[in-house]
Every structure is written in structure tokens, then in C-alpha cells.
Amino acid sequence: MARSDTNQQKRAQAAARRAREARRARELEENARRNYEFDEADDLDDLDDLDGSALYYSDEDEDEEREPFRNPFRGISLRGSGGWSLHMMLKWFCVFGMGVFLFFRLTGDKPSETGFSQMKTVVTKAADLDKMQPANNQMIKRLYGIDPTQYGDVLLYYPLTNMGAEELMLVRMKDDAQKDAVKKALEGRQAAQTKSFEGYGVEQTAMLKKSIIDVRSNYALFISGDDPQAVENAFDAAY
Amino acid sequence: MTFGSLLFLFIFLPVTLLLYRVVSDNKKLLLLTIMSILFYAWGSPWQLLVLVISMVFNYAAGIEIQKYLDKGKPGVARVAMFAAVIMDVAVLAIFKYTTLVMPIGISFYTFSIISYLADICREKERAEEDIMQYVLFVSFFPKITSGPIVQYKDFKAQIRERTYSKTALGEGMNLFLIGLFKKVLIADTLGAAFSYVTSLSTMAAATAWFGMIFFSLQLYFDFSGYSDMAIGLARIFGFRFEKNFDYPYLSTSVSEFWRRWHISLGAWFREYVYIPLGGNRCSALRQAGNLLAVWILTGIWHGSTWNYLVWGLYHGAFVMLERFALKDILPKIPVGVRIFLTDLIAFFGWVFFFSPSLSGAFRYFGRMFGADGAGFWDSTTSFILRERFLLLVVAALLCTPFVKNLHDGFVYRKGSAAKTVSVAIYTALFLVCVAGLVSATYTTFLYVQF
Numbered sequence: 001m002a003r004s005d006t007n008q009q010k011r012a013q014a015a016a017r018r019a020r021e022a023r024r025a026r027e028l029e030e031n032a033r034r035n036y037e038f039d040e041a042d043d044l045d046d047l048d049d050l051d052g053s054a055l056y057y058s059d060e061d062e063d064e065e066r067e068p069f070r071n072p073f074r075g076i077s078l079r080g081s082g083g084w085s086l087h088m089m090l091k092w093f094c095v096f097g098m099g100v101f102l103f104f105r106l107t108g109d110k111p112s113e114t115g116f117s118q119m120k121t122v123v124t125k126a127a128d129l130d131k132m133q134p135a136n137n138q139m140i141k142r143l144y145g146i147d148p149t150q151y152g153d154v155l156l157y158y159p160l161t162n163m164g165a166e167e168l169m170l171v172r173m174k175d176d177a178q179k180d181a182v183k184k185a186l187e188g189r190q191a192a193q194t195k196s197f198e199g200y201g202v203e204q205t206a207m208l209k210k211s212i213i214d215v216r217s218n219y220a221l222f223i224s225g226d227d228p229q230a231v232e233n234a235f236d237a238a239y
Numbered sequence: 240m241t242f243g244s245l246l247f248l249f250i251f252l253p254v255t256l257l258l259y260r261v262v263s264d265n266k267k268l269l270l271l272t273i274m275s276i277l278f279y280a281w282g283s284p285w286q287l288l289v290l291v292i293s294m295v296f297n298y299a300a301g302i303e304i305q306k307y308l309d310k311g312k313p314g315v316a317r318v319a320m321f322a323a324v325i326m327d328v329a330v331l332a333i334f335k336y337t338t339l340v341m342p343i344g345i346s347f348y349t350f351s352i353i354s355y356l357a358d359i360c361r362e363k364e365r366a367e368e369d370i371m372q373y374v375l376f377v378s379f380f381p382k383i384t385s386g387p388i389v390q391y392k393d394f395k396a397q398i399r400e401r402t403y404s405k406t407a408l409g410e411g412m413n414l415f416l417i418g419l420f421k422k423v424l425i426a427d428t429l430g431a432a433f434s435y436v437t438s439l440s441t442m443a444a445a446t447a448w449f450g451m452i453f454f455s456l457q458l459y460f461d462f463s464g465y466s467d468m469a470i471g472l473a474r475i476f477g478f479r480f481e482k483n484f485d486y487p488y489l490s491t492s493v494s495e496f497w498r499r500w501h502i503s504l505g506a507w508f509r510e511y512v513y514i515p516l517g518g519n520r521c522s523a524l525r526q527a528g529n530l531l532a533v534w535i536l537t538g539i540w541h542g543s544t545w546n547y548l549v550w551g552l553y554h555g556a557f558v559m560l561e562r563f564a565l566k567d568i569l570p571k572i573p574v575g576v577r578i579f580l581t582d583l584i585a586f587f588g589w590v591f592f593f594s595p596s597l598s599g600a601f602r603y604f605g606r607m608f609g610a611d612g613a614g615f616w617d618s619t620t621s622f623i624l625r626e627r628f629l630l631l632v633v634a635a636l637l638c639t640p641f642v643k644n645l646h647d648g649f650v651y652r653k654g655s656a657a658k659t660v661s662v663a664i665y666t667a668l669f670l671v672c673v674a675g676l677v678s679a680t681y682t683t684f685l686y687v688q689f
Contacts, residue, residue: 017402020400087298087299087302087303088299088303090295090296090298090299091296091299091300091303094292094293094295094296094299095296095326097292098289098292098293098296098330101288101289101292102330102333102339105339106333106337106339111340175283175340176283176285176340177283177286217340218340
């Protein structure tokens with residue numbers, strides 16, 4: 001008997017759920033139809049009917065809505081009911097916080113508007129590429145561990161032989177979020193090269209020690225060669 | 240993190256789904272909120288800071304508005320709402336129109352937040368007492384990066400009535416896969432074709448026309464693919480969002496095109512700008528002014544350069560022309576001709592959209608009419624047509640409900656064997672998409688920049 005009651009209850013619940021889902025589907029369909037009919041509406045009454053919100057409410061919802069608003073910050077006030085309540089303080093704190101944030105962003109390192117092809121021309125002109133060769137995406141992935149397709153533009157010239165330490169890497173980043181990853185990749189490559197030449201490649205080690213990594217808002221440069229400063233100066237001027 | 244990244248597909252989504260399945264009902268929303276914040280903050284914590292400040296500010300503003308309403312001071316509540324909206328729009332404008340890097344999705348979540356404040360002020364909803372539900376409304380991961388722009392009153396209803404079931408899971412997965420397919424296999428291939436055309440130093444007129452068509456189709460498949468993925472993901476977790484695209488290239492007028500293209504943005508402007516300004520229940524002159532305001536805002540919402548403003552005005556001009564001058568003439572034109580003309584207008588409009596500047600757009604228009612001096616057709620045009628003909632045919636077919644109707648008719652009428660075939664097709668599509676993602680041919684969504 002008890003089991004039969006439970007089954008009946010389950011069936012009733014399932015039927016109620018199905019009815020609710022069917023009603024919801026009808027409401028959505030009706031809402032979509034009304035949205036499309038919007039432009040056909042010519043007068044005030046039609047427009048008022050088209051706000052759609054009435055579709056989601058039943059009488060119970062209306063009753064529920066008449067309950068007084070329970071402020072999550074109720075009871076928390078600095079100077080009683082006439083003073084600044086917590087939500088007001090929060091609001092102005094956010095305005096201040098956003099102001100400070102924007103000030104530092106606007107006055108900080110700004111992205112360069114120089115196009116990649118122009119930057120590439122300037123940088124490669126300043127560098128001595130005789131002992132380097134251009135790399136494809138696969139080589140960039142192998143040497144630096146980054147996927148070039150995820151970045152704005154990437155250019156790499158790497159040593160012609162295993163005994164070379166000359167290298168030029170130029171990256172244009174899509175956004176600030178990529179800055180850290182690029183910096184890490186450049187530093188990783190610099191460290192790996194230095195380590196591999198340590199102990200036997202005196203010239204290469206010296207070259208890598210004076211190599212330069214310059215990471216800015218939307219561009220990053222790594223240059224290792226006879227005169228890295230000249231390349232960095234060119235990069236700086238074009239930035 | 241984006242929907243098309245392997246990290247999202249193989250780690251974030253399965254983990255979230257698994258946890259969502261195992262946690263108790265009253266913890267499900269909390270889980271979604273935490274995962275949404277994690278999704279947004281991934282790889283770029285500074286943009287989370289902007290989101291948090293914005294959320295806290297507007298939550299406090301919502302409470303303030305509600306308190307004024309409860310005290311019977313609707314006028315003061317309106318002032319408080321406008322002050323908060325001005326602050327939101329100012330922050331959005333600073334990010335959008337200066338050289339600052341824009342936090343992902345700021346245009347979309349700012350509009351969602353404005354709908355929250357406006358719905359409270361108009362007493363369509365009450366200020367949210369549950370902070371966690373409010374945070375979820377703003378940051379829900381399927382919609383935060385590129386919409387759809389869900390209005391607060393609709394989201395609130397969804398929180399109350401969401402149903403998590405196997406059917407919802409299946410429907411959601413289905414839609415997500417369709418979106419992934421549209422993005423990875425169609426939009427990105429069209430994007431490669433468009434990039435090829437724009438990389439040409441000189442081009443024949445027909446080549447420039449092909450470029451315009453490639454971009455128009457790419458944008459549709461890219462954004463509608465994203466929207467399908469977003470709506471599908473929301474469905475997986477029991478939320479039902481309205482569709483954001485409804486075969487817009489089958490529209491018979493520009494007005495209809497905008498009721499089928501980026502529906503959530505159009506609905507937002509209608510609800511929070513057009514109707515409050517008076518809508519179409521005022522003099523013709525006022526109506527024209529209201530429409531102009533909406534289209535100027537639509538243009539500048541997309542970007543700060545003049546080409547976006549001109550693009551908005553261009554569409555606004557056609558909408559006004561249809562409403563005031565061609566109202567009686569349009570129905571007399573055959574449907575096929577109307578669709579062709581509407582697509583032509585929309586495609587021309589996208590030239591303003593993809594060009595980096597207004598002068599760039601006019602230069603491209605010039606190329607479409609032979610300004611490069613390379614004639615109407617050359618060997619490059621033949622090469623493009625030969626290489627991309629199949630792609631164009633497939634894309635054109637997918638712009639209509641033909642393939643969907645064919646599939647649905649087959650699956651729902653032919654019984655379980657057909658369903659197995661359907662599952663096999665979807666699985667194959669998924670594997671091909673993953674192959675595309677792994678081979679790094681995948682590019683980010685076009686609308687993320689807005």
C-alpha cells in the first residue's frame with residue numbers, strides 16, 4: 001500500500017515536471033514570436049505587451065515580490081540610518097579603485113602602434129643576420145615552447161650552426177595577458193643557451209651574457225649578437 | 240581561455256560537468272560561479288580586477304536604487320541608476336577608445352549589468368539579495384566573453400526554472416558541436432580565403448567581390464558558431480538562452496536582417512534605448528531620431544573608428560528608408576529579389592566592418608569596381624573560384640535551414656538506426672574539429688575584440 005502511494009506520488013511529480021517543462025517551452029516559443037513581431041507593433045499597448053517579462057511570472061511570483069527588500073548589508077552602517085551605509089562606501093571605494101587602476105594603466109607602458117612589418121624591417125636592418133637563419137613555426141615551438149599562431153606576429157632568426165649564439169626574436173603580442181608567457185619563454189631560451197655554452201664556449205657565453213631581453217606592452221625583443229645594444233636602440237626608436 | 244582551446248575542451252569543461260553532476264543541487268550555482276570566475280581569470284588576472292570592481296560597484300548601486308524605490312522615491316532611484324550607468328559607460332569608453340588593452344567581454348558584461356540596474360529601476364525585478372547569483376549573472380562563463388547579452392530579468396527566470404537533465408545535456412552538446420564545426424571548419428577556412436584575398440597587392444574587381452563574400456560568410460559562421468557554443472554550454476547546465484542568430488542571410492529586408500542577426504544586442508537596444516526613448520509610438524520625426532540614436536550607438540558599440548559609426552548609420556539609413564519610404568513598395572517585390580538585395584546591402588556593410596579605417600573601406604569599394612586596374616577577372620580570380628568553390632557552396636547551404644531540416648527529418652522519421660548514424664556524424668565532426676584545433680589552424684573568435 002505504502003509502495004503504491006510512493007509510486008503514485010512519483011508519477012504525479014513526474015507529470016507536474018513534464019507540465020512545467022511544456023509550459024516553459026510554450027512561453028519561450030511565444031516570447032521568440034513576440035520578439036519578431038516587435039516592429040509590427042504600432043501603438044503603446046502593443047509595445048507594453050511586448051516587454052516579455054510577464055511571461056515569466058505567475059500570481060505567486062507577484063505575491064512573492066511584494067515582500068520588503070532584504071538588504072544584504074542591513075544593520076551595517078557607520079553613522080546610523082542617516083550616515084553612509086556599507087553599500088554606499090563600497091560604491092565610492094570602487095569608483096576610487098577604478099580611477100586609480102585606470103590612472104596607472106593610462107600613464108604606464110603604452111602599446112606601440114607601429115606595424116609588425118615596419119618593426120621587423122627596422123630590427124632586422126640593425127642586426128647582423130649573416131650568422132642566422134629564419135625559423136618556421138615548428139622551430140619556434142621547439143626552441144621557445146610557444147605556439148606562434150596564438151600571438152599577433154612572431155619572427156625568429158636562430159644560429160646557422162650549433163656553435164652559434166646569435167639570435168633574434170621579435171614578438172607582437174595580442175594583449176597584455178601574453179606578456180608574462182613571452183617573457184618567460186625568452187628568459188628560458190637565454191638561460192638554456194647560456195647553460196649549454198658554459199664551460200667551453202667562452203665567446204658564446206660572453207655574447208649571451210650581454211644579450212638583451214626587452215618586453216614592452218605589445219612587443220618583445222630578444223637579441224643576442226655582436227652589438228645587441230644597436231638593435232635595442234632601433235627597436236626603442238621604432239616602438 | 241576560449242571555447243575552442245584544447246584546455247577548455249578536454250579539461251575545464253569535463254571537470255566542470257563532472258563536478259556539476261556530483262555536487263548537491265544547492266551547491267550547483269556556487270560551483271558555476273567559481274568555475275566562471277576561474278574561466279575568466281585564466282591567463283589574465285588583471286582583467287578579473289576590472290570585472291570585480293565593476294560587479295561590486297553595480298551590486299552596491301542596485302541596492303541603493305532598490306532602497307530608494309522602497310522608500311517611495313522613484314525619482315531619486317532614477318538619478319542613482321543614471322549615475323551608475325554613466326560610470327559604467329565611462330569605464331567602457333575609456334577601455335574601448337583609448338590605447339588600453341580591453342578586458343575580454345567588457346562590452347558584453349557592461350550591457351548585462353546596465354540591464355540589471357534598469358530592470359530594478361523599472362521595478363521589473365528587485366535588486367538581487369543573493370550576491371552569488373548576481374556574480375553568476377554577470378560572469379556566467381558561456382556568455383561572458385562574447386554574449387549573448389542576457390537581460391537580467393531573463394537570467395533570473397532561468398535561475399528559478401533551470402532544469403538539469405540528460406535531454407538538456409544532449410541538446411547542449413549537440414548545439415556546442417554545431418558551433419564548433421561552424422567555427423573550426425567553416426569560419427576559419429573562409430577566414431584563410433579572406434586573408435589570402437586581402438594580402439594581394441592588386442586584385443581584379445571580381446577578386447575583391449569574392450573577398451567581401453568570404454568575410455561576410457566568415458563573420459556569420461564565426462559569431463553564430465560562437466553563439467551556438469555559448470547557448471549549447473548554457474543548455475548543458477540547464478539554462479535556456481534565446482537564439483542569437485536565425486538565418487540572417489535569408490532576410491527579406493534590412494529591418495528583418497537585424498531581427499535575425501545578433502538578436503540579443505538588437506533586443507537590448509530595443510528594450511533599454513529604443514522603447515525608453517519613445518519607440519515607434521511618437522511622431523515620424525521622433526521615430527527617425529530614436530532609430531538614429533540606436534544605430535549610432537550600435538555603430539560605436541562595435542568600435543571607436545569612423546568606419547564603425549558609418550557602418551551603423553549605413554544600416555540605420557536603410558532601416559529608416561524601409562520604414563518610412565518603402566513600406567508599401569517592398570511587399571510587391573519578389574521574395575528572392577528582396578533576399579538578394581538585403582544580402583547585398585549587408586555584405587557591402589561588412590566592408591566598413593573589416594576595413595581598418597574609413598579610407599580603407601572606400602579604397603576596398605574602389606577595388607570592387609576596378610580601381611586597381613587589373614580588370615574584372617584574372618587568373619587569381621579563377622584560382623580562388625576553383626579552390627574555394629566547394630567551400631562557398633557548403634557555406635551557402637549552411638546559411639539556410641536546408642541541412643538542419645534534412646538531418647532532423649532523417650533522424651526523427653527513420654528510427655534508431657538513423658540516430659546512430661547521426662551520432663556517428665557528430666562524433667566524426669568533433670574529431671575533425673579537434674584535428675583542426677591541434678594542427679593550430681584555429682583562430683580566435685572575431686567578436687572577442689568587441
